[in-house]
Amino acid sequence: MIRRFYSTFDPKYKFKCGLEIHTQLKTKYKLFSLSPTSFNSTPNSKVSYFDLGLPGTQPKLNPEALLLGLKLSVALDCKINDFCQFDRKHYFYIDQPSGYQLTQHFHALSNDGYLTLNSKFDGVDKTINIEQIQLEQDTGKSNYLEYDKKINLDYNRANIPLVELITKPDFEDLQQIKAFLKKYQTLVKYLDICTGDLETGAIRVDVNVSVNGGNRVEIKNLGSTSEIQDAVNFEYKRQVDELKKGNVIEQETRGWKNNETVKLRSKENAIDYRYFPDPEIPKVHFDEHIHEEVKAILPKLPDQLLEELTVNYKLELKHARFLIDNLNLLDFYYQVIDQIQDVKMVNNWIFHELLGGLNKLDVEVSELSISPETFSSLMKKVINNEIILNNAKKVLSKSIEDPNLSIDNYIEENNMGVKKVGDEEVKTICQGIITNNMETVEKIKNGNKNSINFLLGLAMKQTQGQIKSSVFLNKFKQLLEL
Amino acid sequence: MLKRVLSRSYTTIDRWNSIITTIESTGGKYKYVAKDNILHKGLTTCASEILSNFESPYDATVIELLNKDMDLIGKANLDQFGMGSATANTIYGTVINPLFEDDDYITGGSSGGSAAAVAANLCDFSLGTDTGGSVRSPASNCGLYGYKPSYGRISRWGVIPYAQSLDTVGIITREMNVMKEVFTILDQYDDKDPTSMPQDIRDKVAKAVEVRNRERNGKYVFGIPEEIIVEELTDEVKYKLSLVIEKLLDLGHTVVPVSVPSIKKSISTYYAIATSEASSNFSRLDGIRYGKDHNFEGGDETIRGNRSKGFGEVVRKRIVLGNYSISADSGDFYSRAVEVRQQISKEFNEIFYLPHQMTNPDGLFEDPSKVDFLVTPATINKPLKISDYIKMEENSMDELTNDILSLPMSLGGLPAVSVPIKDKGLDISTQGIQISGQYGDDYSVLDMGDKIIKEMNM
Numbered sequence: 001m002i003r004r005f006y007s008t009f010d011p012k013y014k015f016k017c018g019l020e021i022h023t024q025l026k027t028k029y030k031l032f033s034l035s036p037t038s039f040n041s042t043p044n045s046k047v048s049y050f051d052l053g054l055p056g057t058q059p060k061l062n063p064e065a066l067l068l069g070l071k072l073s074v075a076l077d078c079k080i081n082d083f084c085q086f087d088r089k090h091y092f093y094i095d096q097p098s099g100y101q102l103t104q105h106f107h108a109l110s111n112d113g114y115l116t117l118n119s120k121f122d123g124v125d126k127t128i129n130i131e132q133i134q135l136e137q138d139t140g141k142s143n144y145l146e147y148d149k150k151i152n153l154d155y156n157r158a159n160i161p162l163v164e165l166i167t168k169p170d171f172e173d174l175q176q177i178k179a180f181l182k183k184y185q186t187l188v189k190y191l192d193i194c195t196g197d198l199e200t201g202a203i204r205v206d207v208n209v210s211v212n213g214g215n216r217v218e219i220k221n222l223g224s225t226s227e228i229q230d231a232v233n234f235e236y237k238r239q240v241d242e243l244k245k246g247n248v249i250e251q252e253t254r255g256w257k258n259n260e261t262v263k264l265r266s267k268e269n270a271i272d273y274r275y276f277p278d279p280e281i282p283k284v285h286f287d288e289h290i291h292e293e294v295k296a297i298l299p300k301l302p303d304q305l306l307e308e309l310t311v312n313y314k315l316e317l318k319h320a321r322f323l324i325d326n327l328n329l330l331d332f333y334y335q336v337i338d339q340i341q342d343v344k345m346v347n348n349w350i351f352h353e354l355l356g357g358l359n360k361l362d363v364e365v366s367e368l369s370i371s372p373e374t375f376s377s378l379m380k381k382v383i384n385n386e387i388i389l390n391n392a393k394k395v396l397s398k399s400i401e402d403p404n405l406s407i408d409n410y411i412e413e414n415n416m417g418v419k420k421v422g423d424e425e426v427k428t429i430c431q432g433i434i435t436n437n438m439e440t441v442e443k444i445k446n447g448n449k450n451s452i453n454f455l456l457g458l459a460m461k462q463t464q465g466q467i468k469s470s471v472f473l474n475k476f477k478q479l480l481e482l
Numbered sequence: 483m484l485k486r487v488l489s490r491s492y493t494t495i496d497r498w499n500s501i502i503t504t505i506e507s508t509g510g511k512y513k514y515v516a517k518d519n520i521l522h523k524g525l526t527t528c529a530s531e532i533l534s535n536f537e538s539p540y541d542a543t544v545i546e547l548l549n550k551d552m553d554l555i556g557k558a559n560l561d562q563f564g565m566g567s568a569t570a571n572t573i574y575g576t577v578i579n580p581l582f583e584d585d586d587y588i589t590g591g592s593s594g595g596s597a598a599a600v601a602a603n604l605c606d607f608s609l610g611t612d613t614g615g616s617v618r619s620p621a622s623n624c625g626l627y628g629y630k631p632s633y634g635r636i637s638r639w640g641v642i643p644y645a646q647s648l649d650t651v652g653i654i655t656r657e658m659n660v661m662k663e664v665f666t667i668l669d670q671y672d673d674k675d676p677t678s679m680p681q682d683i684r685d686k687v688a689k690a691v692e693v694r695n696r697e698r699n700g701k702y703v704f705g706i707p708e709e710i711i712v713e714e715l716t717d718e719v720k721y722k723l724s725l726v727i728e729k730l731l732d733l734g735h736t737v738v739p740v741s742v743p744s745i746k747k748s749i750s751t752y753y754a755i756a757t758s759e760a761s762s763n764f765s766r767l768d769g770i771r772y773g774k775d776h777n778f779e780g781g782d783e784t785i786r787g788n789r790s791k792g793f794g795e796v797v798r799k800r801i802v803l804g805n806y807s808i809s810a811d812s813g814d815f816y817s818r819a820v821e822v823r824q825q826i827s828k829e830f831n832e833i834f835y836l837p838h839q840m841t842n843p844d845g846l847f848e849d850p851s852k853v854d855f856l857v858t859p860a861t862i863n864k865p866l867k868i869s870d871y872i873k874m875e876e877n878s879m880d881e882l883t884n885d886i887l888s889l890p891m892s893l894g895g896l897p898a899v900s901v902p903i904k905d906k907g908l909d910i911s912t913q914g915i916q917i918s919g920q921y922g923d924d925y926s927v928l929d930m931g932d933k934i935i936k937e938m939n940m
Contacts, residue, residue: 049540053766055533055642056521056542058675088762090808094781099765142781151781153770274808276816279647279759280677 542640569594
């Protein structure tokens with residue numbers, strides 16, 4: 001799909017693109033008030049007087065949002081500024097309760113970072129430079145009810161903290177855009193900064209497209225990766241067509257509607273946002289060591305982790321990626337590895353037995369509730385020949401269904417463990433089977449050695465897997481003098 | 483007295499148009515009214531059409547603090563959103579000055595209702611707001627004490643902002659002891675107000691003032707800024723100023739001329755900053771979530787329509803002016819004004835003996851010839867007759883005149899109190915004297931105002 005789009009870019013018409021990405025921060029409270037953030041609540045149930053823009057209310061900066069912004073800045077190697085401040089961006093709209101948005105226009109949180117894409121993990125080699133990272137407020141939501149001729153306003157989203165990230169116009173093709181977005185989503189999700197979803201609006205993307213160094217055209221409010229691809233592709237073709245006709249591309253803002261970009265406003269009637277510093281929110285000054293201090297609390301970043309998981313833990317790249325996208329499982333994985341040194345066995349158990357079991361029972365990975373201790377102890381039982389593999393799988397499946405299950409009791413109650421049995425008892429069982437299956441014994445003695453498996457099967461069935469097959473095998477061989 | 487009003491779409495309860503909403507008395511040491519841009523749970527209108535039906539769901543911090551001991555009995559008339567200097571820009575009718583019997587005179591503004599209610603003995607004190615003289619001016623014109631605290635001393639949570647980098651909540655009283663009592667209750671750090679003076683600064687100020695007072699040993703240095711001795715001052719107020727100077731010298735204090743050159747730029751600087759912030763603050767008033775809605779169709783039409791109908795003429799003018807100041811075409815008008823403001827603050831710091839505890843907390847008491855207080859008139863004019871005021875208004879662009887006397891203290895964030903000194907041959911004061919001091923030195927400013935009046939009236 002990408003290749004098809006990519007191939008349509010005509011080398012005579014050089015494509016250039018930059019992104020502006022709005023990312024909803026996963027904070028407990030809103031940016032300037034103590035109302036809880038929420039994403040699926042009853043409309044207008046999570047709003048404070050400040051969020052509604054009531055007169056006489058005042059903003060109070062939530063330090064958690066600042067910390068998440070700093071983490072992202074450091075993860076993207078941005079330079080944290082000596083100080084940042086909040087500015088008012090004015091425009092009238094029904095879902096904008098104050099008539100302005102608090103954002104960072106004059107002095108942003110950080111500038112001049114980068115994210116490097118590499119062919120090993122991202123399928124393409126390219127460095128995308130980050131121009132700026134700024135904190136700002138989200139707006140409320142307005143829903144037009146066509147039939148009732150009404151507009152419903154929900155202010156739950158108003159004042160939720162956002163980070164706006166602005167890249168340099170470094171993208172040369174769609175593959176780079178797609179790879180960057182994927183890497184960015186993984187990063188913010190991994191750092192627990194954002195849920196990372198485009199579809200729910202937690203991440204929203206505007207793109208700037210220009211051709212052959214002409215004026216840039218901004219396309220606003222793209223809701224999914226495929227919309228971004230389609231819009232960029234459409235806009236590139238549109239601009240190339242215009243250029244072929246000898247027309248000049250105007251600097252303008254466009255939207256994406258019915259599979260084409262449509263003009264929203266030109267540079268001439270652009271809104272004058274009348275930016276000015278908020279008169280009461282204090283400037284935030286940063287200590288000169290802020291960069292190192294934030295770095296010290298950051299975990300290993302995804303690329304480093306991928307390297308480690310694929311090399312040291314011999315995981316397939318797709319499995320390593322899966323762990324990074326599912327942090328509870330990564331944590332689980334580390335705890336199991338701590339107990340069981342055999343990485344191949346752990347990888348196999350987690351990606352086949354555990355995930356297979358979850359899949360079968362239709363349980364989300366995020367809802368994984370079996371403890372790593374239980375899981376490890378079950379694996380240890382297999383290693384120590386206390387249970388055979390088939391029975392262990394059954395126990396695992398039961399534990400996924402019932403996380404409070406005591407596996408020891410369960411194995412005991414259902415006689416699923418390998419029994420420590422005396423040689424006499426084994427001998428009695430084997431002798432009994434031999435006596436009742438003389439025909440098979442004859443076959444074996446006449447050279448059909450594989451037929452011993454039939455006897456073995458009978459022994460296993462009779463003892464329900466409580467005794468290892470190798471024990472029976474040895475005894476049969478002994479009795480039949482093979 | 484024949485009761486006349488300029489315009490009246492709503493009613494007040496008293497013949498001076500001072501109280502626009504009455505609140506049931508619940509008892510308390512003193513009765514008070516609050517300017518109607520200070521929120522209490524109930525109707526809070528800012529004397530505007532757009533908030534004429536606005537029921538606040540919460541109390542301002544100042545109301546919360548006072549209501550433990552004091553008795554809120556009503557909300558006071560004002561110039562719409564605090565914009566004006568005569569309390570004539572109001573849907574409740576121009577406030578009438580209770581001092582005069584012969585005709586209707588203005589009170590000054592914008593806290594004219596708060597001043598008139600106290601002057602008419604309807605209550606013991608009142609709260610006003612002072613952005614550029616709005617408490618000091620009506621107190622001066624109504625023969626009262628009018629105090630504007632240092633910026634950040636009294637919480638602004640729940641006070642509808644005009645220009646929040648300048649706004650303060652002020653107090654108006656007939657008696658200085660009531661003033662001090664009320665101020666002591668309100669002088670609290672408030673976590674909800676991001677501009678509230680932090681507790682450590684309050685402590686530093688208190689310590690620095692103690693050191694200064696010890697060193698001065700009762701004899702202070704008073705400065706008269708030469709830039710404020712303007713031609714327009716009335717003979718009356720010049721005479722009062724000379725009386726005060728004489729008295730101060732008699733008492734062994736020193737009085738010196740000082741110069742704060744940038745004071746001359748106060749008016750243009752003030753209006754650039756105040757209108758910019760106001761136009762931005764009032765953007766939220768659109769009649770959608772609260773306030774008066776005129777049932778227009780469509781989102782943009784609703785916002786445009788409600789705002790056009792909801793604001794009075796003066797407010798509309800200032801919104802336009804402010805929007806220009808922060809527009810891309812203005813050439814950074816706002817930030818240049820902020821720079822001048824910083825210059826004014828710097829010049830103030832150069833003349834005061836007490837170091838500014840926010841910007842220079844480790845400053846030393848170096849030059850004892852520097853001043854402790856400034857003494858200036860509080861208002862240039864005596865109150866005008868309402869009929870004359872209307873004629874004057876018709877001939878001027880806006881009532882931007884007054885206030886080179888009050889704006890510098892607002893721009894510097896300094897504490898200032900207007901105190902009443904009886905007019906020549908009369909038993910009332912229609913033009914007060916203003917005592918101001920360094921940022922944070924509020925208690926000294928109030929004490930000094932108190933002492934001067936006691937000495938003068940002996």
